[in-house]
Amino acid sequence: MPAPRPPGALVPDEQACRDTIQRLQAVREPRIVVVGNPNTGKTTLINALAGTNLKVGNWAGVTVEKRQADLQLQGRTIHLLDLPGAYSLSPYTPEELVTRTALLDEGPDVILNVLDAGNLERNLYLTLQLMDFRIPVAVALNLVDEAKEKGLTVDAAALSRALGVPVTETVASRQQGTKTLLEHSLKHATLGIGVRYPAAIEDAVADLTGRMAYLPTLPPHAWRYLALALLEGDPSVRGRLSATGHTALIDAADAHLAALETQDTDALIDIAEARYARAGDIARLAVPQVQARRTLSEKLDRLTLHPLFGIPLFLALVLLVFRLTFSVASPFVDLIGEPLQETAAGWASALLVSLPLLRDLVVGAIIPGVGTVLSFLPTLLVLYLAMSFLEDSGYMARAAFLMDRLMRSLGLDGRAFIPLILGFGCNVPAVSATRTLERRSDRVLVSMIIPFMSCSARLPVYVIFAAALFPRSGSWIVWSMYLLGMLMAFLFAWLLRRTALPAEGGGVLLELPPYRFPAWAVLWKHAWRRTKSFARRARTTVLATVAVVWLLLALPAVSGGKFAQVDPKDSVFGSVAQAVSPLFAPLGFGNWQATGALVPGFIAKEVVVGTLGQIYLGEQAAAPAPLGLIEGTKQALGATWDALKTSVAAIPTVLALPQLGADTGADQKSPLAAALARAFTPASGLAYLVFVLLYTPCIVTVGAIAQEHGRRVAWITVAYQLAAAWIMAFLVYQLARALGL
């Protein structure tokens, strides 16, 4: 092993520094990009800087969040762009690729680098890499309060001298230092003092950058970075350059690498070591004294990662989140489901009394469609809030650490457990939670098995069937459905891994960030935005599907039938259901009623119960009593107030022990249960439940999968789940019959 080389700093080019500062002053609308390691409080800082100007979207083509804002400062418009968290500029995740690409292609005017004051050395690695770009840098020294807690006091002035760029102390969560930070970024940001790499490497860099000067398509601000990345063997930079026809450059880099190797030099290691040596020097200058204290995080971890209690604690927390979600959200869900929809239907009937067809469409399709979407929102908002809390507090990383061993057997890592667990609440946020996974094949795989996790919307179907057919063992039936869903998820994960989506390999690395108390404003914004985007996405698909089903139910299939006045059996819907029902005969429910009820279940699974009611009890949608405007408003407001009260009252009961199993006794006398008991045998009922559990994700989940991974993945998921549902229901029916049920 060669002797360690002396660490080095580049001699700063004073003239170039003055030039950049001058040039920056002249830019009319400076573009600032914010770059930093994950968990440096970057999101909070962006929120503090941008406030309500913050706009959040997705990067084109990838589901990586894009946060940007336009700000006014001293008469200038600043374009602020937050880049995803990155440990380095050699991309490893989709997020890091976005960050690197933005630096290469957008050529921002200033890089605002956010550092975690409590983990300076590692954070400086990225800073020094950023200085390989010829873009002015300004540093935000964030989480200063947390570092002090650890016993670390950072000397910002010394740090600034050592780096050659302005350093501003900030506590983003309390909005401290943010104003100064912006001013410094615009007035004093400069190129800084980068790393001087070992001579052999600097020679190679000089040669490569010399060649780049003849290549007009490569931006000068990136030359040094690109040369170093080539020498580090960064596969994504090589791919990028060869795709743009710069193979000569790659060949030149390879020649240098071969020459270095004959001198027993590994460029990748030497470059990393040179950066770390300099980062260490700077950190020692800036943090002269370290009095290591046992931090709160370490104490908490002793409990949360305890060999015996760690996993039970995690499961208890998950349970708590669900209890919270459903007890806080369900009064609102009920409110949207019944009183609000009835009121809206009442108004619509009154307003459209002279247009019966339009009235039927509005009352029969549009209001229930909108209602379906709306009724998801309270649940999602609470679930997203809880999820953001667990993520931002640092606990999610611990959960991944705890569950990693289990997920390894599926070729996944611990992080994949969280979306699956969320699926029990609602599949929709679960699908968007797959974003936390690094590899695309993992994201797709997990999204494809999430719909097997029995979401809360399926419970009403189980409950009514359990009441009708299994009065004594109802809760067992319900629990076995959950279990079957999980088993199917694991089975298909295993199958998919061995066929279409093989594991991409590569090691697994998790960071366990310090625990933090999340900022409420950030949590709220996060959850609210996700909920809103869900509503936007769901509105069109769900409305369209509901309208189509309504139309099919309204269209008569027999001669002499009148539009919108046919018996469901004689509608197009009924005849299609009749036509396909023989397909379900081997599953024990080959009648058109049972088959037909499955179709609207595609919109939302709980609708299956309503449709069964409509069909079996011949119940037409009860004509809502037209309410006056004032009366209706009063009723709606009263119901909203009641929901709010119930919701608040539910918070303490969250801590009570959950009821095991569903209370099936109450429904026993219901007319629907009685009708179902006549129409199904225990065997066919069980098969029906299995089919409902597995047959397809609801339309909203399909939409979420399509948004994350494209339509193809979404339709494949629907298709294979239909097949899986048919096969499993068939097996269950035949087995149950063989057992004499």
Added chain:
Amino acid sequence: MDDVPLATLHPGQSGHVVSLDREHPLRRRLLELGFVRGARVTVVRCAPMGDPTELRIGGSALALRRADLHGITVRQ
């Protein structure tokens, strides 16, 4: 002063990084996170199911699987 794979260290023990396997799947990333020659790394704990292992290096707490610890050589 033995050079041993990081996987052989028990919780509470620490060592200084000597080298990373050339074929280590996380080689680049580990270097970037501070697994450079001479860096001190401490094994903190194993997860309840035995894997992965929590490490402390610099100011970071990282978790790696046992298989990935084998490619890291440390000197105790």
